[in-house]
Amino acid sequence: PDSLQYTELPPMPVPVDDAVAVVYADRYIYLVSGWHDTDNVDLVQLLDLETLSWSRATGFPGPPVFGHAGGISGQTPVICDGVKVVPKTDGTRQFSASRACFKGQINAANPNKIEWERIEHPPGPARYRMAATGSPTGRIYFAGGSDNPYNYNGIGYDGVPSSPSSEVFAYDVASSSWLQLASMPFASMDHRALLPLHDGYLLVGGMGSGQTVLNRTLLLDLE
Numbered sequence: 001p002d003s004l005q006y007t008e009l010p011p012m013p014v015p016v017d018d019a020v021a022v023v024y025a026d027r028y029i030y031l032v033s034g035w036h037d038t039d040n041v042d043l044v045q046l047l048d049l050e051t052l053s054w055s056r057a058t059g060f061p062g063p064p065v066f067g068h069a070g071g072i073s074g075q076t077p078v079i080c081d082g083v084k085v086v087p088k089t090d091g092t093r094q095f096s097a098s099r100a101c102f103k104g105q106i107n108a109a110n111p112n113k114i115e116w117e118r119i120e121h122p123p124g125p126a127r128y129r130m131a132a133t134g135s136p137t138g139r140i141y142f143a144g145g146s147d148n149p150y151n152y153n154g155i156g157y158d159g160v161p162s163s164p165s166s167e168v169f170a171y172d173v174a175s176s177s178w179l180q181l182a183s184m185p186f187a188s189m190d191h192r193a194l195l196p197l198h199d200g201y202l203l204v205g206g207m208g209s210g211q212t213v214l215n216r217t218l219l220l221d222l223e
Helices: none
Strands: 020-024 028-032 044-048 053-057 069-073 076-080 083-089 092-097 101-106 114-119 131-134 139-143 168-172 177-181 195-197 200-204 217-220
Touching: 020 069, 020 076, 028 076, 069 139, 076 131, 076 139
Parallel strands: 069 131
Antiparallel strands: 020 028, 028 044, 044 053, 069 076, 076 101, 083 092, 101 114, 131 139, 139 168, 168 177, 195 200, 200 217
């Protein structure tokens, strides 16, 4: 940001999209699960920004997914939901929501080691393409998304137009519990991250009702 220039870094060993990226200790970038080529992968790929080298961390313990969401606070990443691939029916690939959340504990002495455990899911169904981030106060925030996984056009894999959510949840690391926060003033899906900004968290763009792509931004006060 100081030079207003991009620098190309070493490419991922296994290219993925629709993955979750979290940063630990201002040095390590973890790419969790995601879509590669023809299927999801359970890989957790780790980029060390000091050595500019990639390695593999402890794999994701849940069903491999894409369109999941997550964040990290301290040494604790939390990853939720997304879409898993289910066995083919009549030769056709099927996709299904994965209603599952996992919490990790990164080993400070060996950042490639993560102790994963499944945790309670927040109230309601699995959600797809939520906006999420972690906070320095020990919370992981999740906002919006949809309970009907969809293709790029917002039409569900089941052929039904997907509807966005306005709900906001927080996972509190210290108490290992979920909090349901005030809903957003409008529903929105098709997100990746919430961006920390000043004393809030910025939600940028997204897709609203009727498969309308949004050009608005929203600063959420979540603390």
